[in-house]
Amino acid sequence: MQETIQQKIISLCGSQSELARRLGKNSQTVSVWFRTQVASTEVINASRALEWQVTPHELRPDLYPNPTDGLPSQQA
Numbered sequence: 001m002q003e004t005i006q007q008k009i010i011s012l013c014g015s016q017s018e019l020a021r022r023l024g025k026n027s028q029t030v031s032v033w034f035r036t037q038v039a040s041t042e043v044i045n046a047s048r049a050l051e052w053q054v055t056p057h058e059l060r061p062d063l064y065p066n067p068t069d070g071l072p073s074q075q076a
Helices: 003-013 016-023 027-035 040-049
Strands: none
Touching: 003 016, 016 027, 016 040
16 A cells, blocks of 8 residues: 555544454454555445545555546435
8 A cells, every 4th residue: 555545544544443443354454454455345445434535546546447436426
């Protein structure tokens, strides 16, 4: 994961442990994500836990190449 995205997540959550708590994961799992990348099965959940302030595209541009990919559709 890019350092700028890590910093953005920390500024939103306060810590890796808080993100883990929001996701119901252990902090070691989130630590691995910070060193490597978010698991493909957890990208949407992570973005949702961050209130979409970090997009799926930011977390995994290889899976979500368009900046709006994976975002919830806007309800009219």
